[in-house]
Amino acid sequence: MTHTGDRHHAGFKERTRVADARDALRDAVDAHGRTERAPLTEADGRTLAATVTAERNVPHYDRAAMDGYAVRAEDTFGASDRSPAVLDRYEADEDATVGPGEAVRVHTGSALPEGADAVVMIEQVEEVGREVEVFTALAEGKNVGDVGEDVEAGQHLYDPGHRLRPSDLGMLRSVGVDEVEVYQPPEVAVIPTGEELVEAGETPDPGEVVETNGLTVSRFVERWGGEARYRDVVTDDEDKLREALERDRDADVLVTTGGSSVGERDLIPEVVDELGEVLVHGVALKPGHPVALGVVDGTPVVMLPGYPVACIINAVQFLRPALKWAGGMSVPDFPSTQATLTRKIPSEPGVRTFARVQVSEEEGETVAEPVRTSGSGILSSVALADGWVQVPEESEGIAEGKTVTVEKWEELP
Template sequence: MSGDRHEAGFKRQASVDAAREQLRSLVEPVDRTERMPTEAAGGRVIAAEITPKRPVPHYDRAAMDGFAVTAEETVGASERAPARLEAAESMGPGQAVRVHTGSEMPDTADAVVRVEDVTERTDGLAIETAVTPGENVAPTGEDVAADTTLFEPGDRLRPSDLGVLKATGIGTVPVYERPEIAVIPTGEEVVESDPGPGEIVETNGLVVTRLVERWGGDPRYRDIVTDDQQVLADAIERDLDADVIVTTGGSSVGERDLLPEVLAELGDVAVHGVAHKPGHPVGFGSVEETPVLMLPGYPVSALVNAVQLLYPAVAWAGNREPADPPTTAGELTRKIASEPGVRSYVRVRHVAEGVEPIRSGGAGVLSSVSAADGWVVVPESQEGIEAGATVSVEDWEWSP
């Protein structure tokens, strides 16, 4: 193990934006595709252009309850001088057919007179308002035309999109396979349960795995790997068929932080150290063209880097662009301090008085994440935020 890294620490750190750009250059979008039933395709990313099998509606239909008519026969109709038509079962000259919303329009009818504009009499129908051709009619293809493009590669299907697909006769859709993300928790002190003195329960891998699922990835949640260079190397090499490998723990510059050396021996380290807080001891690189992201072991640091770096990587691998999280504005109840040149993520919660900071430090305090409603981002160019300022609270646990 080289001593240079331990002595140098993190004197040179990449900016968050620069780190993202470098990570993006390492992530390849998956080209594996599959077809799946439309009903089960919510959240999936379309892999080929989709056009409708039929228009919507696929027939001319009444848009109102009333009577289907030939518009020309209602010209000049009014309450004082109604047009007189015969109620019939099928259309003919001087005739009208009762229709309901959604009914197929009879042949030769080209408009619908609303039921409230018709008086039914023993000697026929009194049409009390004139209509124009097409009035109160939903023509074939008004909702979805037959020659339209419904979706293009890269579109992610929402629940409403599934309704459009089903309505247009699409029973199965071509989608990209979900990117496979190997999640490898590390640390000789990390255990699954019942910790003894000096041991901690594994939580980072669990949290990251559930986030990957939420972000549209297919996670492999691996067993804990101890702090041994060969064992760590074997664990990474086992998952080189994944689209992204993410480890938790062992990413800093301590004597037991072995992952940077392991990654350097197996492949390349592109970035080690990012200028944000909490979470600067993060790094990433690649082995045989598979991106490897090393998250810190402190739970809040792991979460920050998962949101800032792993989420974009999952999105890129899944053939889509990462979305910005939703924000809520509020007035800061007390000052936030931050370090110039470092982007800070300050956990906050909404209270009656506004937005209350929980803490900016405490990278190991997992409960502060659970208690928070989101975080306020203090940019590198700013040294803190004064009390009373309006801030935007980012919801990091949204489902993009």
């Protein structure tokens, strides 16, 4: 049996392993390094571009850790249930000081009045007229929160690359930080290609398909912390593809969808090779091996295949880290769930397989059911699945009944 064409039916001679392809991409991506100041109210989900240290102590004053009376500890020495210490009782007052034999009313969080060095809990006293009976002996510092006990001024809090969360913002404000240096979101140009594609709103004729990959990928880009430039469809024409790539040369990452294989209409790797360099073409993953990775003038180019499932898998494997690296961000693990596999997932040795699964509870057990389709074009199988199970290269599949990790790709970050 022979082939009719030369390149376009030859397939890929060699497929790069996922980890190696990712390493090649890693070497090609530099952090853009553009930063800006963000007030805390607008900093949730942003990525720190600088180390943050505390600008003040928390607490910034010696404070009462309980409701009760501020006293001098030595005045309570020897006090007990049967033999209370009797002190003069004063209400709280901003300028209150505690002299020998005196007790000033304090609430949790109050500043410890001058002269006091301990707080007796309200439950351990009895108020009698203008005096207060203290039924316990206190050590110096008892029920007092010292300056800097929670956080000390100058203390290192966060490293660059940290993605800010709501409680981080509260924390930062409490230590006197009101704005932070964060990375600007990386700019990602998303360019859908293919002569069969029509724009949204048009009714496709037979042989035509509405553009969906660019839409999905651009929404992923935003979820991952990038800014998507979602471009119009470009047809399979070398000049037009070249123009499209040139137009977005100022982007931090270029992404194309479609035309990344080795068929006669798969022109993008050629165009990228001419403008720059193709680093990887064809990866040992399934479904979705016809992906290509390249670089043009220092800008990484992720060439995603046109089949929707293949497109998503490769976007997650390659575009997401490229975007994170370009934006100075860390690449956090996806949220995941442990589940018991209800059916074998087959896999070819040497290939990393990604299987869509539906997760449900059955008799108190979390189970993952592989979605019944092997097609890389069946978008509904992704949209109706809950997550993904990876089968590593060393393995020939995962047996029914095994515990697997289901990655939830559609959830942040």
